[in-house]
Amino acid sequence: MNFSKLDIFSTQFNFNLGNLNSRKGTFIGTLLTLFIVITALTYLIYILQQYFNNLIEPNFRSQNVISSQLVDIGLTNDILGFRFEYDLNKSIDPLQVKQNLTYIVYMAVFEIYDGNRQQFIQLDIKKCENEQLNEFNCVDFSQLQNNVLFSNYQSNAYSSIQIYMYGCQDLDNIKTTIPNNCASQDQIDQIINGYYAGQRIMLLTSQYDVSSKSIMANYRSIFVYSIANQYVLTTVKVQKQISKIKQGFLLQSEEIFSSPIQYGIYNQNFDKQYCIQTSGLGPYNQFNIVMDEVQQQIKIQYQTIPQVLAMVNSTFTLLMFLGVIGRYLAKKSIMQDLFMLFLRNMYQDSYSQILKFNSYFQSNQDFEFYLNFMETKSKFIEEKEESQSIVVPSLMLKTKQKLDQKKQSLINYENIYSSQIGDQDKTMNYNSSFKFLSKLCTVSHDQKEYSLDDRQVNIFNSFKQQIKDCSSKIDQSVSSESSPNQMIKRQIKTPVTNKSQQKQRFSFKSVRQFESPVIEQSNKLSNIDLNKSVFEYYSQKLKTIYNSSISLKIQKMIFKTRFCRRKKELNKIGLSHQMYKTIEDEVNKNIDIFQINQLLYNLLDALRSI
Structure with a gap:
């Protein structure tokens, strides 16, 4: 027999809500608490004084x-x-x-x-x-x-x-x-x-x-x-x-x-x-x-002491009905904190947009453009590597001659695709270099730290448009081709003429000719400063995102009383009403115990299937 179950002083385990507190309080709730406690104590002193002075009417029946x-x-x-x-x-x-x-x-x-x-x-x-x-x-x-x-x-x-x-x-x-x-x-x-x-x-x-x-x-x-x-x-x-x-x-x-x-x-x-x-x-x-x-x-x-205290307790219980307001505000505060937690961690883009919109953080379009471009490039390279690992199945029932012909055909198509991918990759590298060089020229000119001569700038401006054209072609290729397999199939279905190949190769050769020692020199000089600037930029951005005082100001702006003008006021601070509802639904879903249990069961099933 487990005798510990008979312990009337046993306690429950509760998770903390920050600062080692198991309960969430609000300022208005604190004022209500002080009002209730002071009123109850005042009434208790008054009742005890009445009792010991025999001023409380006894129960009388005649x-x-x-x-x-x-x-x-x-x-x-x-x-x-x-x-x-x-x-x-x-x-x-x-x-x-x-x-x-x-x-x-x-x-x-x-x-x-x-x-x-x-x-x-x-x-x-x-x-x-x-x-x-x-x-x-x-x-x-x-x-x-x-x-x-x-x-x-x-x-x-x-x-x-x-x-x-x-x-x-x-x-x-x-x-x-x-x-x-x-x-x-x-x-x-x-x-x-x-x-x-x-x-x-x-x-x-x-x-x-x-x-x-x-x-x-x-x-x-x-x-x-x-x-x-x-x-x-x-x-x-x-x-x-x-x-x-x-x-x-x-x-x-x-x-x-x-x-x-x-x-x-x-x-x-x-x-x-x-x-x-x-x-x-x-x-x-x-x-x-x-x-x-x-x-x-x-x-x-006459009244006894327990009866007198019961009178005070009744008054205290009546005052505790005001606690409904405090509990509502505390629950609302918890939901607001969870909303801000999801907004800062799972929806950082929306939170960053709010920070920029309200001038809490000044974004650098150069760094944002460079990192977005590198992210697109990395994604494209990953798709390329996945496509190269694809094994094309074949049927052993074919004749040897047909199999050899199909094998040679697949090799030719693969070579064509690899050549195109390689050229596109190089073009993206050039595009990245020229675009980022443009940003560095602007920044360096403002700061007067690194400057390029007029000849270098003219070279860049002359072929910038051609690089943009190549970049747009690559973007269209990436967006139109959902997977490397589809690109191979399209290459099989669409004959490649010598004229188009020559034209495409000519464009790549033209790009290669524009890669001058000036650009390499500029990239080498700005590499160290670039890494430092990018690190400082995103460090400052993360500090702003996780700054508690700024987060509190944003929270007050989001959840201030608006009555029927919620959509209009949310748009003023840079948060759409649709995104607000999305985050709110996500919060409600993540605090639903049934949803959490379902997620755990799905994870267990996934682990068992491995």
Whole structure:
């Protein structure tokens, strides 16, 4: 078993794209990268700052449910506070102390019903200790064994808190005594019927503050006006809140918190004297506090560090869509580099034409003409050598006489062809010498290094036209004869007359007579300088072709934005649109893996067949 396959840190092999880089980048891609990275880092710092300052909103879910099961809340001494106000926000207690008269008497009763038996427990009233309940009266629930306010509608059990407000002179089933320092009934009625007179009760509400991650406690104020001849019954339904809080950096812990959150208020007015007579109750105000069957369920979940980083990652992923532009430009840059690679190496003629057209390189027509001529001559000599190696097949079924005649005929034709080829070769040499001599005369005259006398120049000018005629004949012969075999066949088919042979020989003899010691002297003198000049010329040409800065300028000229004027703009820089498409197709073909595989298979087949 190859255990190295289990290596999750294994790497791939990639070819480089220059400068030991396996990826191709662009300047615009670099700007996009910097923009994306800086934006992502800025957003990350912002999110982390928001997270540690607890400014990120947690996941919050809330719903109200009706429960027929047990619903209860714990009772504390500061869960409620109450007082009678004879004027706007003025408690009656300081007035009673000041006048040493009793106007209002409070009574507190805790009722418990278990479905079978009803129980009333009278509770003590004392001054509230909570600063938020200053000048309010509170109920002491420490007297209760089970100090909870509950309701269970399924078993028909409940408990309630009843707060009564009596006049000092009132008597009923709850208030059975009269204090000694009571004010008169008229004074009491005058206080009760005041314009702003009424009973105010403060009820505790607490909830979880997501900003400070703490329990926030406040009091809700309920005010009920009072009338001297009315019995006002106010029923307050307490709605319970159950909050589940999950928080933590990585692993979250859950906390459960419950408290009263809302209160439903329902008022009923009765005739006070009638109620005393019928039910035995006659207070001015009564607050009956019970539990509501509706409870509110809240779930709060804070973000973890991975969730915060996921938010940053989402933003980073969204920004990475801009990378499509960068990838497109990088791919386009690679294709442009491949285009220039093919243009400089496989299509050097077109590239040289662009360099000349845009004045990046000055061509020398003398050297170009000389090398083109020598290339044509070498090609012609190769065809001649190939033709001489041709073996003419013969049939052994012929008679000896016919075979000898055919052999002699072939020898004669071959001699004729060899003589013509030799003369043509010499004529090309003369043509080359005279043409190149003309170029050297011009160059030497400009540089004043090597000069020929007037006699030598006149000799050259006199027979230059005849040399051109001979050269044109040779060119026509080379272009018209596709192979040496065709030339032999044409010689066989076309009889050669003595007159034409003499005329052709005369032309060759004339050329030989023009070969003077002056030309040989000139060629010898210019041979060394010629080789040096040709070497320097083509060295400079190759340096220009492979100059990276010039290549970059040419690349920008070729691939600059043109929209619908591509053909016209390409022609302006010396590159035809057809050649552009040809090179582009060649690039696409050479990066096609199927084309490469097909080429490799063809090479393997060729090697096997050798």
